[in-house]
Amino acid sequence: MVVEGIPERGPETGPATGPRAGGGRTPTAAGPSSAPVAVAAYAVLGLLGALMGLLGGFQHSWYLRPVPASAIGWVLALFAVCHGAGRAMGGRGGAMAPAGGWLAVTTLWLSARPEGDLVIADDVSGYVYLYGGLLAVLAGVLLVPAGAGSWLLSGYPHGSHPVRSDSP
Numbered sequence: 001m002v003v004e005g006i007p008e009r010g011p012e013t014g015p016a017t018g019p020r021a022g023g024g025r026t027p028t029a030a031g032p033s034s035a036p037v038a039v040a041a042y043a044v045l046g047l048l049g050a051l052m053g054l055l056g057g058f059q060h061s062w063y064l065r066p067v068p069a070s071a072i073g074w075v076l077a078l079f080a081v082c083h084g085a086g087r088a089m090g091g092r093g094g095a096m097a098p099a100g101g102w103l104a105v106t107t108l109w110l111s112a113r114p115e116g117d118l119v120i121a122d123d124v125s126g127y128v129y130l131y132g133g134l135l136a137v138l139a140g141v142l143l144v145p146a147g148a149g150s151w152l153l154s155g156y157p158h159g160s161h162p163v164r165s166d167s168p
Contacts (some may be wrong), residue, residue: 038089042097045085049101052078056102057109057119060129068125075132078102082140095144099137106133 052074062070078099086095109119110130120126 041089042093045089045094045097046101048081048085049098049103050105051101052081052098053102053105053109056129056133057106060120061123061125063125068128071125071128071132074129075136078133079136079140082137083143086141086144091147092141092144095137095141099141102133102137106130 056074056078060071060074061068082095082099085098086092088094089097106120112118120130
């Protein structure tokens with residue numbers, strides 16, 4: 001079946017086949033490379049992690065009475081972004097991109113300025129944000145199944161699921 005603008009894929013063929021795939025000719029290669037798309041996706045994920053480090057460094061110290069609620073929220077968000085990126089990209093590399101961006105910016109915030117100022121101070125919220133964030137990105141990377149396959153780079157139309165002939 002050919003959906004408007006999306007070529008049909010066979011179960012064993014790999015590259016696109018059907019009337020829209022090269023006018024009936026046999027393709028000589030697997031098709032255009034998805035490397036530029038992958039590089040762009042990893043770069044965007046790295047920038048997302050850097051943005052989270054930038055914002056989290058300045059916004060982690062909000063308290064709800066004695067609880068550093070904002071730091072806990074940033075830790076949960078870091079885990080969600082790293083784990084979600086790894087699942088979406090189909091491997092641990094996708095999870096490591098935002099983790100690396102966050103870690104690079106957070107490392108800059110830990111250095112003391114000549115005036116003696118720190119962005120991430122040594123209080124409860126700073127410790128929760130820093131050490132909790134490190135544990136969150138570690139867990140986000142390690143809990144991604146290795147080589148799960150990327151939905152972004154798969155080439156299949158999104159939202160369609162193969163129908164099994166033996167299912168009721």
